[in-house]
Amino acid sequence: MAVTSSHVRSKNHKKLKGVNPFRNKLKNQQSDKKKPVIFKDFEDDDQDEFLDNLVQSENKTPTYHKLTKQELKTRADEILEKQRKKLPVYQNKDEIMTYINKNQVTVLIGETGSGKSTQIPQFLINSVSKGKKIAVTQPRRVAAISLAGRVAAEYGCIIGDEVGYSVRFDNRSNDKRTKLKYLTDGMLLRELMMDKKLSQYEYLIIDEAHERTILTDLLLGFIKGLLQGSRKNDLKIIVMSATLQADRFSKFFDDAPILFVKGRTYPVENFHLSLKDSEEQTDMVESMIRSVIQVNSSEPFGGDILCFLPGQEEIDKAVAILQKISPILKDSYIKQKLKIPEIVPLPLYAALSPSKQLLVFNKLNSNKFQRKIILATNIAETSVTIPGVKYVIDSGLRKVKIWRHELGLSTLLTVPVSRASCQQRSGRAGRESEGKCFRLFKENDFVNLPSQSESEIIRCDISNPLLILKKVGVKDILNWSWLESPGKNAIVIGLEELYSLGALNDSGELTEKGEKMALLPLAPHLSNVLLEAMERNCISAVLDIVACLSVENLLLNPNPDIRDIVNEKRYQSATLGRRHGDLIMLKEFYDIFNGLDSVPEKKQWCQEMSITYRGFQNVIKIRRQLKDYLKKIDANLEKNEQFKNKGTASNDDEESDDDFIDTNDKKIDVESILKCFLYGFVKNTAIGMPDRSYRTTTTGEPISIHPSSMMFSKKDNPGIMYTEYVFTSKGFARNVSRIELEWLQEVAMGVKKFK
């Protein structure tokens, strides 16, 4: 029986060699094989849309917009017969539905390929009351969008009709007609801030709950409250999770039943280092390269190799070496008359330019005797699915950023992954046919790994989550229904932080300012900066910079061979930035980008500066959204000095940003801007010492300016302010600006001080 209720099967680790206890084989899958996608022009950033469609390609969305109602229906019937009915979840529909109908909360373990995310919501769609909806949450935007597309096709409607989605910047749902809405968990949380009862929903399906993102954890905590209170009788919950976390969810919801549905993937054989291998420490990159060569030469042609390494540095190093030895190997194979494919190494990590990321999806020329070697971070573990992978080599390592509450800094550590991660990684080899996973550690080490990774909530800065709790009206945060509490210490420090930013009053209640901060889609510090800027006549420039800060990897790390040229170009372009620091540099770059007339010019400039064009498009989207929020927050905004003479802007024009330009748009008021930032980052300051080093104002610890900063070579700053403090080989200030000591005094007087 595919469905097992009320318990999670225990796993026998002794079986691991040669047998994968987590997968079951299913035949006749050839029809589901993905078609190869070939890209002709990899330099075009506009192809990012294609990338979005490719990630999570299991749910690839065809477009049915032009089809008539009848055609939609016909198509849906066809999918039902040919595909849906074969899914394990569909085959166990009645049994699953019995459990869901009987229980307020059901935990469902659905393995990859079981069809849980697409089918379960459809089983429920016809039993939803008039005017009510089903919400299905996802941790990632692309997943929400592609699932909605797939399900709309299966249901036989246009996206945004009965089936829709809602993610940041993109809402395709209809308040009245949409019955089934896929959304990011962050989006549902935002809806929760507006309507504490989530009254429009009758079913909440929390998908990928085992990933334990902060936002999913918060949602589950709020849901528990709802089930015990106002929504006791008219709300049902389905938590979808991987095996290892299912027990936790079941216990959290008063021993809710656990259903287990098998997946449809191929078996993967796991190999570990032999026990006889020497204990001596070898270089990870070196052993990865050895393994790649070995696997490539010993395994039959056909099927690519996916390698997991902890970070960009290791990946770049490995790619460089593999590229160097690839032609040498090829020659030697030919000379020895060995039939071994040539290796084509490809890097994959988030900070890689979008065009280079796309290369991993490119199908190699079938006439050439080659094998792709993809060297990836854990971006390939959940976010990106690469077709054609048959072999996985796992270093067993990853990088984790850990927030130190008491120090207000984050540390970046390379740590062993969890058993859950190992299984997820090896599963990547069995998506299209049976595969093999080679682990660069011993079986004994595997057994001793933690069963799952530390959840986000206990290793991240929780000031924003705490602000959300306050906004939703949680009084006793320490004893709130935490799925996992971040701990008293973290909570107290986080609340102190909110208090010092003026979000909470002396009694710990949310202030008017705190209300506004909770509404802004930013970290509380940055919200505070924006609110301060509203009163200082420099909101436009500060908004530009804050929007830039909200985009990850806007400025790429240029490759070593062009690094000096790019750095010099950046330095030359930021005439104010090289004196005042990185924040002002961002403002200058923003202005330059916007000042260029045509898209080709903008792209050209981005290329030269090693900036992502797409990143800047996001900056502009975010800026527009922040501006809209600010308008909502401050009803008097239109009367504000900066908006006089402009009146109400006509909203039909996409470029209606004009109403937000301050009077001094040509001249950058450096002092005002940096003082605004000080209001959010007073604690992130350091004072210049006579020996030209810096010491933090809070603890007196030595701190160095990170080499990636414009301020790195500038030694005459009386003080510095930074938006990030990280500890790697030593304490580094990242994103650094020069400040005068008088500013520090002035702002510190204006900021409520704790202690």
Add this chain to the structure above:
DNA sequence: CAGTATAGC
């Protein structure tokens, strides 16, 4: 004079 996983509003 160093070198940063991933995701979300």
